[in-house]
Amino acid sequence: xxxxxxxxxxxxxxxxxxxxxxxxxxxxxxxxxxxxxxxxxxxxxxxxxxxxxxxxxxxxxxxxxxxxxxxxxxxxxxxxxxxxxxxxxxxxxxxxxxxxxxxxxxxxxxxxxxxxxxxxxxxxxxxxxxxxxxxxxxxxxxxxxxxxxxxxxxxxxxxxxxxxxxxxxxxxxxxxxxxxxxxxxxxxxxxxxxxxxxxxxxxxxxxxxxxxxxxxxxxxxxxxxxxxxxxxxxxxxxxxxxxxxxxxxxxxxxxxxxxxxxxxxxxxxxxxxxxxxxxxxxxxxxxxxxxxxxxxxxxxxxxxxxxxxxxxxxxxxxxxxxxxxxxxxxxxxxxxxxxxxxxxxxxxxxxxxxxxxxxxxxxxxxxxxxxxxxxxxxxxxxxxxxxxxxxxxxxxxxxxxxxxxxxxxxxxxxxxxxxxxxxxxxxxxxxxxxxxxxxxxxxxxxxxxxxxxxxxxxxxxxxxxxxxxxxxxxxxxxxxxxxxxxxxxxxxxxxxxxxxxxxxxxxxxxxxxxxxxxxxxxxxxxxxxxxxxxxxxxxxxxxxxxxxxxxxxxxxxxxxxxxxxxxxxxxxxxxxxxxxxxxxxxxxxxxxxxxxxxxxxxxxxxxxxxxxxxxxxxxxxxxxxxxxxxxxxxxxxxxxxxxxxxxxxxxxxxxxxxxxxxxxxxxxxxxxxxxxxxxxxxxxxxxxxxxxxxxxxxxxxxxxxxxxxxxxxxxxxxxxxxxxxxxxxxxxxxxxxxx
Numbered sequence: 001x002x003x004x005x006x007x008x009x010x011x012x013x014x015x016x017x018x019x020x021x022x023x024x025x026x027x028x029x030x031x032x033x034x035x036x037x038x039x040x041x042x043x044x045x046x047x048x049x050x051x052x053x054x055x056x057x058x059x060x061x062x063x064x065x066x067x068x069x070x071x072x073x074x075x076x077x078x079x080x081x082x083x084x085x086x087x088x089x090x091x092x093x094x095x096x097x098x099x100x101x102x103x104x105x106x107x108x109x110x111x112x113x114x115x116x117x118x119x120x121x122x123x124x125x126x127x128x129x130x131x132x133x134x135x136x137x138x139x140x141x142x143x144x145x146x147x148x149x150x151x152x153x154x155x156x157x158x159x160x161x162x163x164x165x166x167x168x169x170x171x172x173x174x175x176x177x178x179x180x181x182x183x184x185x186x187x188x189x190x191x192x193x194x195x196x197x198x199x200x201x202x203x204x205x206x207x208x209x210x211x212x213x214x215x216x217x218x219x220x221x222x223x224x225x226x227x228x229x230x231x232x233x234x235x236x237x238x239x240x241x242x243x244x245x246x247x248x249x250x251x252x253x254x255x256x257x258x259x260x261x262x263x264x265x266x267x268x269x270x271x272x273x274x275x276x277x278x279x280x281x282x283x284x285x286x287x288x289x290x291x292x293x294x295x296x297x298x299x300x301x302x303x304x305x306x307x308x309x310x311x312x313x314x315x316x317x318x319x320x321x322x323x324x325x326x327x328x329x330x331x332x333x334x335x336x337x338x339x340x341x342x343x344x345x346x347x348x349x350x351x352x353x354x355x356x357x358x359x360x361x362x363x364x365x366x367x368x369x370x371x372x373x374x375x376x377x378x379x380x381x382x383x384x385x386x387x388x389x390x391x392x393x394x395x396x397x398x399x400x401x402x403x404x405x406x407x408x409x410x411x412x413x414x415x416x417x418x419x420x421x422x423x424x425x426x427x428x429x430x431x432x433x434x435x436x437x438x439x440x441x442x443x444x445x446x447x448x449x450x451x452x453x454x455x456x457x458x459x460x461x462x463x464x465x466x467x468x469x470x471x472x473x474x475x476x477x478x479x480x481x482x483x484x485x486x487x488x489x490x491x492x493x494x495x496x497x498x499x500x501x502x503x504x505x506x507x508x509x510x511x512x513x514x515x516x517x518x519x520x521x522x523x524x525x526x527x528x529x530x531x532x533x534x535x536x537x538x539x540x541x542x543x544x545x546x547x548x549x550x551x552x553x554x555x556x557x558x559x560x561x562x563x564x565x566x567x568x569x570x571x572x573x574x575x576x577x578x579x580x581x582x583x584x585x586x587x588x589x590x591x592x593x594x595x596x597x598x599x600x601x602x603x604x605x606x607x608x609x610x611x612x613x614x615x616x617x618x619x620x621x622x623x624x625x626x627x628x629x630x631x632x633x634x635x636x637x638x639x640x641x642x643x644x645x646x647x648x649x650x651x652x653x654x655x656x657x658x659x660x661x662x663x664x665x666x667x668x669x670x671x672x673x674x675x676x677x678x679x680x681x682x683x684x685x686x687x688x689x690x691x692x693x694x695x696x697x698x699x700x701x702x703x704x705x706x707x708x709x710x711x712x713x714x715x716x717x718x719x720x721x722x723x724x725x726x727x728x729x730x731x732x733x734x735x736x737x738x739x
Contacts, residue, residue, distance in 0.1 A: 004051065004542070010059040013200070021159070021197045025189050026052040028159045029125065030059060032166035033068075037201035039091040039120070040069040042082040044511075045541040046098025047135055048189040049127030053096065054542065060555055067202050072544065072556065075511045076102035080109035083179060086120035087113070087220055089210040091203060092170050099126035099183075100139040101462075101482065105512075107144065113179050114148040115230045116220040117238065120205070121170030122179040124150070128269070130324060131357030133186045138355065140324045145181055145301045149234045151242055152181040152301040153251075156271040157188035159195045165298065168251055176242040178234075183300075185269045239302060246299050252307055255294040259283075259378055262371075263311060263318040263344075264290075265333065268298040270323055270358050277364035281371075282380040291378075303332045305340070312337055312344040317374040319367065320348040323358045345374065430470040435658045436615075436683035438580045438608030439465050439533055443473040444653050444689045445586035446501075450475075453594060456501050457492060461485030461513075463505035463540045464610075465533050472655040476503075483508035486517020486530050493526045499594050499602075500528040506562060507538035510546050514565055521601035522570040529593045529602045533580075534562055535610040543613045550609075566603050573602045580608040583688040611681060626706045634704045635682035639674045643698035646671030650696070653689045674698065 012021055013031050021031055029052060033041060041063070045053040056063070056070050063070050073079035079095040086093045097106065103126060113122065126141050145152040151172055155165035162184070169180045219226050246252065253268075266274050274294075278284035283291045295311040297303075312318050312333075322329045330348040337346060351373075352358065352366035371379050433440045442465075450456060460466050460476035461484065469476040480488045485504035492500035504513040509532055517530060536550050537543045545551055549558040563576050573596070575589050586606065593602035625632045641664050651659050651674060658680040661672040676686065686699055705712050 004054060006051070006055045006058040010055060010062060013059055013062050015197050017197065017199045019197050020194055022194045023159075023192065024051070025157070025159065025162060025184070025191045025193075027055055028163050028193075028195065029166060029184070030055050031197060032163035033094055034062075034066060034200040035163075035198045036121075036167050036170050037092055037203050038068055038094050038170075039203035039205070039207060040071075040082065040085060040093045041095070042071040042073045042079040042093075043096035043125075044073050044076045044079055044098075044102060045538065045544050046102055046127065046129075047541070048129055048133070048186040049096050049098055049125065049184065050542045050544075051189065052125065052127075052184075053544065057544075057555075066200055067206055069207055076106040077109055080106035080113065080124070083109075083113055083118070083122045083124070085207065085210065086118045086122040086179075087116055088215045088217060089120055090174075090205045091120040091207065091210060092123075093120065094123040094125060094166075096125040097127070098136075099128055099141045100144070101129075101136050102126070103141050103144050105482070110144070110150070110179070111148050112222045114150050114234075115222045115227060117177040117230070117233070118173060118179055119177065119220075121173040123166065123169045123173060123182055124179060125182045125184060127189060128183045128185045131186065132359065138324070141181060141183060142301060142324075142328055143326075146328060149239070150179050150181055150301075151176070151299065152183060153298060154183045154185075154267050154269040154300045155188075155298045156253075156268045156296060157185065157191050158272075159191070159193035161268070161298065162188060163195055168249065171249070172242060172245050172251075175245040176238045178238045178242060183269060187272070188269060242302060243304055246302075246304055247306065251299050252304065253294075253296040253298060254311065255290060255296065257289075257291045257293040259292050259375070260314075261316040262375055262378065263293050263295065263315045264321065264367075265295045265297065265308075265311070265318055265329075266321040267300050267323060267329070268296050270321060270363070271296055273358060273360045273363050274321060274367075276360045277367055280360070280364050281367060283367075283378070297329070300329060303329060303336065305336045308333055308336050309340045309342055312342050312346070315344045317345040317347060317370070319351060319370045320346060321352065321358060321363060321366070322348060325349075325355045327354075347374075432467050432470060432655055432657070433464065434612055435656055435679050436611035436681035436685070437464070438535055438606075438611060438683070439468070440654060440656060441581050441583045441685045441688060442531070442533060442586055442606050443468040443475055444685070445583045445590060446475060447473055447653060448583070448587050449590045449594070453591070454498070456498050456594070457489070459485050459488035459500065459502040461488075461502075461504040461508050463508055463533075464535070465503055465505055468503075472652050483511040483513035484516060486513055486521055486526075489528055489530075490520060490524065490526065492528060493524060501531065501594075502528060503531040503533060505538075505540070506532065506534040506536070506548050507540065507546055509534075509562060509565075510548070514569065518566050518571060518601065518603065519569045525599065526601045527599055529590070529604065531590075532562055532566075532603065532605045534605055534607040535613075536607075537610050537613055539610040539613065543610060543616075562605050566605075571603045572600055573598050574605070575603070576605040576607065578607050580606045581683060581685055581688050583685075611683060615681060629707050631709055631712070632706045634706070635684070636676075636702045636704055637680055637682060637684060637686060638676050638700055638702060640698045640700055641665065641673045641675075643696065644673040645669075645696060645698075646673050647696070648674060650674055650686055650689060650699075654686050656686060659686050 009023055009027055041056055043053050076097040082095055083093050085091055129136055153165045153169050155161040165182055169182050173180045275284055275288045278290050320330045327349050334346055347370055351369045458476045460469055460479040462482040466479055478488050483504055485502045489500040489502035538546050545553050545556055545558055547560045548562050563574055566574055589604055593604055658677050660675050660677055662675040664673040
């Protein structure tokens with residue numbers, strides 16, 4: 001069950017030529033694939049590209065109608081290897097994943113693909129997870145494109161440019177026999193807009209035809225001596241062919257401006273930010289017309305020498321906006337200009353930050369510094385800014401509305417900067433588990449184990465469970481990659497007084513953890529503990545199904561237990577807990593694994609359904625039953641304020657967002673008491689933790705009954721009378737002691 005359903009939106013994929021398509025970036029890219037006659041599509045989900053995989057999954061019937069094969073790949077390496085279908089046959093294929101981590105996983109297959117080259121168009125749509133919204137290490141795919149000589153498209157983030165880039169990517173790949181990256185930045189994936197659609201095309205050459213007419217070309221297989229020839233072929237044939245196609249088809253764009261002595265070169269993906277920055281400086285109008293000429297690189301690799309020289313010649317200075325580091329493009333352009341004898345000054349990282357996302361504010365500051373140095377008269381008059389309270393904002397922008405004509409612009413007001421650090425004003429809010437998350441009690445149990453047995457070395461893994469490194473649990477020392485939790489602890493397979501602990505999720509387990517973690521541990525007689533957290537889905541990427549999912553899936557094979565897989569590779573000590581909320585049992589199992597005299601890897605499989613997916617599944621069922629008048633019971637938990645002491649140890653061990661504090665109402669209690677708000681989903685974790693930690697008996701469970709029966713109502717009346725009697729008696733007794 002994916003995070004979001006696109007069942008309704010995918011019907012737009014059926015529209016034909018001349019009709020207007022409206023929607024999100026990833027939906028538009030899917031339409032562009034169908035318009036381009038793609039033969040097969042694969043990929044692995046991950047932000048910001050997860051929704052593209054979800055769209056493809058929801059569009060399965062439409063894809064099948066057109067004869068397009070779709071696979072949810074086991075990993076990015078699997079997806080990349082799928083493109084081998086385009087090596088020998090003229091079939092267009094596309095795969096997608098999150099980059100750069102996904103590109104790292106796929107690197108072996110991509111290197112072989114780029115070496116031998118392709119016959120059919122091969123497009124790799126990478127979700128470039130770089131910048132403020134990123135969840136990974138900050139690197140760029142550009143380095144891989146250069147290393148393996150795969151061309152890279154980075155289109156302007158609007159639907160027309162992105163859909164055209166899909167078609168251009170296939171054509172460029174076929175024209176140069178080279179796989180092509182299509183870089184989709186976070187904002188590009190989720191931007192909304194419109195474009196005029198074309199008819200969908202069935203693949204001109206199908207996978208079935210390829211199977212029935214097999215072809216084999218030894219020169220395309222990466223083996224000596226062919227591998228040595230491939231390197232020369234890249235430079236002497238494929239590169240010139242790519243440059244010719246890019247130039248003739250005008251994939252890069254030039255925008256004129258009246259300030260001809262200046263110029264801006266930029267990656268297509270940051271075009272919107274740069275235009276907005278120019279507007280803030282009074283150098284672009286509301287329609288995006290810039291006074292400074294622009295060279296927009298919708299193709300960031302290869303760099304086209306003739307276009308660079310043609311744009312820069314005769315200019316006093318040019319600013320290169322290249323997001324991230326190292327500054328590959330800037331260095332390349334420097335070389336091109338100097339070798340061509342062009343004396344134009346090229347500015348870049350000296351005016352802009354060496355690293356980090358080029359947001360509108362960053363781009364504006366860089367442009368202003370560039371203009372102040374090379375053409376201060378081009379900047380409209382700047383007035384003094386009025387100081388603003390630092391607690392209100394870091395940057396305050398007050399800009400008058402520019403007129404439509406690009407050459408006549410009203411004067412903006414300078415931005416007032418504040419030195420105050422927002423971190424000192426706004427308290428930190430670390431990321432954490434969702435309300436009711438079944439992984440929370442696992443780490444509560446592990447925290448209790450370490451209280452009794454001392455700290456252990458814990459190797460973490462990519463996934464929701466990585467939040468365990470943050471408060472309130474503060475567990476874990478390293479994370480090396482998806483499914484590599486077990487492998488991360490491999491070096492600690494030595495005799496010592498404590499055993500290492502490694503963890504991975506079910507998504508990471510099927511990605512590569514079975515072999516790199518469990519299989520490797522069995523083979524090397526690893527004596528540590530491997531904790532596999534099975535929440536039934538690839539939850540961190542949006543709740544997609546995996547091999548061990550319990551869901552019924554029409555297009556995939558599920559319900560393959562993890563326990564069978566680990567025993568299949570030779571693991572002997574295996575414990576499966578089918579309810580992670582049992583903190584006491586979880587704690588006892590961990591202690592057993594850490595103290596048993598049995599040698600070899602100790603595998604603990606902790607199972608409970610992802611609460612987000614569970615709520616998505618049961619809420620519609622619950623609401624339907626209530627509307628139908630059926631008796632439905634909903635569990636809620638609470639804290640008895642009279643019993644709670646205000647110690648808050650329950651919160652420190654749980655960290656659930658629904659577990660908060662409020663005033664006790666008792667003047668004798670100085671500290672606020674624990675309180676469970678209305679976001680509670682009734683998982684019972686808080687009570688379980690309190691019981692396992694022997695904290696206090698203040699937690700209680702209440703059953704909320706919808707559409708109660710007559711028997712329910714009778715029991716409620718009896719209970720109320722008993723409670724009223726007991727409360728009245730207590731009140732009378734208390735009055736005896738009143739002063």
